[in-house]
Amino acid sequence: MRRRTLLAVPALGLVPAALLSACSDEPAPGRGDEAPGGSRQDGAVRITYGTDPSQLVALHRPSGASRGVVVVIHGGFWKSAYDHTLGTPLARSLAEQGWTAWNIEYRRVGNGGGTPETFDDVAAAIDALADVDDLDLSTVVTLGHSAGGHLAVWAAGRPDPAVRVTHTISQAGVLDLVASERAGLGGGAAASLLGHTPGPDDAQWDPRQQVPLDVPVWAVHAPDDDTVPFAQATAYVDAATAAGAEATLVEVTGGHFGVIDPSSPAWTAQLEVLDTIG
Template sequence: MDCTSYRYGPDPSQYGQLYLPAQRTHDAVVVIIHGGYWRSRYGLDLGEPAARDFASRGYVCWNLEYRRAGNGGGWPATFDDVAAGIDLLAELGARLELAVENVVALGHSAGGHLAAWAGGRASLPAGVPGADPAVGISAVLSQAGVLDLRRAWELGLSDQAVENFLGCGPDDDPHRFRWADPLQQAPLAVPVYAFHSEADDAVPAALSENYVAAARAAGGRAELVRVPGNHFDIIDPASAAFEQIRTVLRTLG
């Protein structure tokens, strides 16, 4: 496989790694968005094992880096970066003669939040960060995603990571929370698969449960997929949890 870095902006964190398989056998392009509670000490190396695994199985993968809290990220910078990083696929597809019509967003933890947010960009009103996407998302695969920001804030997860990321609580700036919170954007026009383990001690399974319940109640296509293991098993290609992700991805192209 081939792995090449491409930039979508001047900041050191505004780039991604494009993994091209030796032989492309699937039409889905997998955008991988790493987690780490949106903090700068975590980077796209967390997504590299998944990218290598999927590329070895014939998928094109785009392992995306972005500005996080502590290195210029937060609202709206992180959202602008994820949007711009995904939209760069339109240019890369044309330059490299790659079909990028079927783009699946895969994200772990905070990256699951960003993947679900990206899946709803087409419905964002003008002027909101991420609106008017150049590249659409066809499905979202959330790995232990922070899909309910209000509940995560109420629980004070990871030393109030949500407030650290957004710079406010849900009642301080309801507008910001509305457009940042996947649960408040549910349902999406595309299917969402929320993979989560009951044994996850970093992101409670209730956050995925809340999201799926809200999306389904509103008529959306959302599925809770319970997996074994812990918070990091779900990004380990050798785990049983990751095999369940592969199984769903195969149905998406």
């Protein structure tokens, strides 16, 4: 039977522009002494893991001992119009709560991304954690919104990682690429990512076709989400639990963007999930 966590909160009515406006002071590119290929500005370290301008990470450390690492993966239907600054408010909140936040950028459709480049970058960004001094990698949580939720769950199941994901949280994630394309989400975004219409031969890229995972998954989603249907979460959790995996539905309200607003009850629910991890 599906495990469900229910949080009833008022709808927030947020829009992407409101979130982007809060993210204007992300560190500028550069190199420095704080980390390999990194520079420090405004409390975060910017680290490069490749030569492409999109192959970068913003590292936010807590002021005290770290509870573990949370890899923040932004959404935007895998399109280059959206970037990692969407994850900056969450990264700051996580650091305030004692977590090390690893806010990653990656090549997207429109700036060199697609299959396999987007997936290669996410894998490389996570594996780059091993190159940072003084990080305890015994707890590594992937946390992704929308298309980033897809990548967060995918990363938890990738074979032979240099850095193993121990837990994953999908925030209104696209967890079934085939159903996403059938519903026309993002104007055919899944087909643009793969370069063809998703199907049964795409199991290596599609979380729904990869169940069961041996990593606990929390699917945080709002029934009032009008961008990625709530059924993306419920169907995934049902399939995963039926296959013997550990998967939990965390039901919130606030639409598609409430889950990435640090002032929202939906974010509080996710911090409570993290409290059970570390």
